[in-house]
Amino acid sequence: MPARFVLYETLRLCDCETHAVFESQVIRIYLAIAVGILAFAGTAIVLLKFVFKKNAEHAWRSFRGWLIMIPLIVGAILLGREATIIFLGLVALYGFTEFARATGLYRDWLITGLVSLGIIALTVFTLISSPEEPRVLGWYGMFMALPVYVVAGILLMPILRDRTKGQLQVIALGVVGFAYIGWMFGHLAFLANGRNGAGCILFLLFAVPLCDVAAFTFGKLLGRHKMRPNISPNKTWEGSLGAFAVGMALPWVFRFSLEGFGTRELILAGVIVGIGSQLGDLSISVIKRDIGIKDMGTLIEGHGGVLDRIDSLIYVAPLFFHMTRFFVGIQ
């Protein structure tokens, strides 16, 4: 057999073992799209700055942020299922740290530590298989049951310390921190265990920011009526409708990566992405406004914190996950 054939056969064998999609065509298409979008945005910024002499400082900073983020996440996905899950786990962990620092929860090291451990445990249960079904990737039962244990653990902390003052506040913040940043966002990582894991994750990673961009663009161009002036004064109904329209169209555009999706599933995915991404954005804005801060952190230049970047994904990922699991099947 010629050497190339042997290599090909070996690769195919690997494919079967590590869930085919991670080495498939889908990633390459997304890679091409990413390079295309970056090139387009880069050209636009250069044009704005040097040809039209506009102030493109903000856009440039945001662009530089993407230049770092996209290679990181695409790199993780190219490395395979485990790398993707661990990368997303670290993102959730850092996101929770930002949440704790913003809300003041970080002063309670026991609850902060416990929720951090919970997020690590969630990542571990996403990686390993249930002993009952060793051939199925990810321990779904434990993944779904973990919030029970973490909430029970959080409730235990004030009891261990025999303390009451301000405890409801730290309990509530801990529960929100775990359920919202750890568990809801964790669904994105669990998608990696699916037959079509990389396809679904890449779809969400591309569609959700595109929706944000659409909301921003339509709002800028057509925005007249403020949507939620108290929460996010820059958001308009026009921008929201534009984002919804784009969100409805995106599953069709990225259909090649959504294996097994029929018309009904594509419509549902569109609704979830089109509405969910905006609700996610608004829900983090509620938190930020209540605390009285502008960004959740400072890690990503031009984007604020990790939470400011993944806010929409947190909302969309679990809804998309359960829709897919119900209608298409994950494993």
Add this chain to the structure above:
Amino acid sequence: MMETWDYKPTDDFDKTPIERLSVFPRQPDMFWYGVRFVVHVFLRAWLKVYHRYRVKGREHLPKDQPFVMVANHSSHLDALCLLSALPLTSIQKTYPAAAKDYFFTTLPKVAFSAIVVNAMPFDRKENPRESLDVCRELLATPGHALILFPEGTRSTTGELAPFKPGIGFLTAGTNIPVVPCYLDGAYRAWPKGAWIPRPRKLVLRIGAPLSFADFPADKDGAKRVAAALEEAVRNVGRGFSPPLTWGAG
């Protein structure tokens, strides 16, 4: 309507993760706590194996109140050795005072000082008074401890240099216990200018704590405290432990 909750974001909230390292007082951070803990477990093992590090007089360390450890200073190992004499649970709240003009200049140094040593940036050149105020504040918080090297710099000969009066300004007229310590062997192990530590034996002697409540809190009192402590550290080095109470003399 319900009373609203009072969220208190961290003081260094708008700083980037790198900028945050040189902010002091350092905000609690589970991640760096974890890293520091792990590093110190290995550090202790390394000191024990490579330097055959031993601690004498651990029972002299105050248990239920903030205190200051003072010691001779002849190498970069000193602060790490003193930290290693304490229980692992207290390293997160023990701050060796480190020269701001040396340890808080470049990023690798800042990262090492802040993450591993948990150092407090002490501005010995421009604003020592302000740094002493920070120390005073730290010592007013239960559970905290401070490590000071009153010589102000590493000794180039291994001999004890005269103590600077800063420690006196901090402790004269107060009940804060000051623990005199003497680290033996650090100069032979890692003198100023050497690249890497040599495997010399290290012994830390911890003396009985002193307090200087009877000393006047002025310049003269501070100088006398510094002199008394210098003598105490010298004595601990010779193997004596000074009496538990120290009269105004």
